[in-house]
Amino acid sequence: xxxxxxxxxxxxxxxxxxxxxxxxILDGTLKAGEPLPTIRGLxxxxxxxxxxxxxxxxxxxxxxxx
Amino acid sequence: MLSIKGxxxxxxxxxxxxxxxxxxxxxxxxxxxxxxxxxxxxIKSVLGAVRPDCGQILFNGAEIRKAGKGERQKISFxxxxxxxxxxxxxxxxxxxxxxxxxxxxCAKFRSLTQNFALPDKKPIKEFSKGMKMKAAIAVALxxxxxxxxxxxxxxGLDPVVRDDILEMIYNYNKDGNRxxxxxxxxxxxxxxxxxxxxxxxxxxxIFNEEKDELLNKYAIYSIDERQLRELEQGAPVRxxxxxxxxxVLAKKDKMPQDFEYKPVTLDxxxxxxxxxxxxx
Numbered sequence: 023x024x025x026x027x028x029x030x031x032x033x034x035x036x037x038x039x040x041x042x043x044x045x046x047i048l049d050g051t052l053k054a055g056e057p058l059p060t061i062r063g064l065x066x067x068x069x070x071x072x073x074x075x076x077x078x079x080x081x082x083x084x085x086x087x088x
Numbered sequence: 089m090l091s092i093k094g095x096x097x098x099x100x101x102x103x104x105x106x107x108x109x110x111x112x113x114x115x116x117x118x119x120x121x122x123x124x125x126x127x128x129x130x131i132k133s134v135l136g137a138v139r140p141d142c143g144q145i146l147f148n149g150a151e152i153r154k155a156g157k158g159e160r161q162k163i164s165f166x167x168x169x170x171x172x173x174x175x176x177x178x179x180x181x182x183x184x185x186x187x188x189x190x191x192x193x194c195a196k197f198r199s200l201t202q203n204f205a206l207p208d209k210k211p212i213k214e215f216s217k218g219m220k221m222k223a224a225i226a227v228a229l230x231x232x233x234x235x236x237x238x239x240x241x242x243x244g245l246d247p248v249v250r251d252d253i254l255e256m257i258y259n260y261n262k263d264g265n266r267x268x269x270x271x272x273x274x275x276x277x278x279x280x281x282x283x284x285x286x287x288x289x290x291x292x293x294i295f296n297e298e299k300d301e302l303l304n305k306y307a308i309y310s311i312d313e314r315q316l317r318e319l320e321q322g323a324p325v326r327x328x329x330x331x332x333x334x335x336v337l338a339k340k341d342k343m344p345q346d347f348e349y350k351p352v353t354l355d356x357x358x359x360x361x362x363x364x365x366x367x368x
Binding site (some may be wrong): 029061062063065070074 | 114173258262279298303351
């Protein structure tokens with residue numbers, strides 16, 4: 023899984039993560055049953071806060087993607 | 089986990105006024121501020137080395153000053169000057185600390201010091217600065233604590249060692265039930281690892297915010313006086329005037345969309361607050 027974030031895109035970080043994971047699920051890059059990175063693992067990797075990654079994950083959960 | 093309420097301390101030439109913030113469970117909180125802003129005083133007060141004139145410091149809901157040995161050993165700490173006994177080597181240190189701490193983990197201490205390639209038999213006074221800091225961190229991580237406090241853990245160290253140290257801090261709270269409070273003026277390190285940032289300036293809290301939101305909220309704009317006057321009230325926060333122009337720290341969502349901007353770093357924010365002029 024690849025996630026790329028940008029701090030000049032004008033979109034908030036959690037939106038960027040949300041959209042990228044959603045798109046990867048929809049286009050089949052991410053398959054059902056495949057484990058996602060942990061909230062902390064992803065935060066560390068992207069050098070962002072766990073609050074941001076957990077917000078993205080809970081929105082994905084709310085919308086039924088994960 | 090840790091909550092500081094109304095912390096006030098007066099010294100002759102310096103005071104800390106009404107500082108309140110929290111270190112929530114599982115979070116990493118970074119204290120930033122210039123040298124002498126009060127970061128170390130606040131950290132020392134959590135460790136009981138400084139008594140506040142006013143205010144409370146609560147660890148898991150109970151006042152830390154009255155905490156017994158068992159509670160205190162749930163906090164591990166790394167201070168600026170490491171505080172390790174310089175004459176001892178690591179084998180001796182291991183023996184001494186296993187008598188002091190109820191939950192000392194010899195195996196963990198050995199594996200950490202081996203990972204760091206620290207020599208066993210050399211007295212600590214012969215260690216380099218980076219090695220001393222790594223040893224102090226190995227000590228702090230070798231008993232089962234819930235809160236890790238670090239005062240300037242990365243200052244004076246090279247980027248590779250700093251990265252090793254950040255990695256250890258990350259591993260410490262990987263499972264999300266331990267918290268970290270750290271101070272540093274190497275703000276790029278804090279940008280990498282913190283969930284919340286508390287900025288202390290001249291003994292007061294300027295802000296206490298979620299890191300990503302903070303860095304996303306503000307941006308730097310190069311504009312001129314006329315443009316500055318026409319901005320929406322509350323959009324610009326601080327102005328740095330230079331001889332041939334000016335830069336403004338402003339809230340992105342209140343600024344005109346077609347203005348070009350630079351993303352901010354914590355360094356920029358500190359600089360604007362300490363050297364810039366307030367915009368009213």
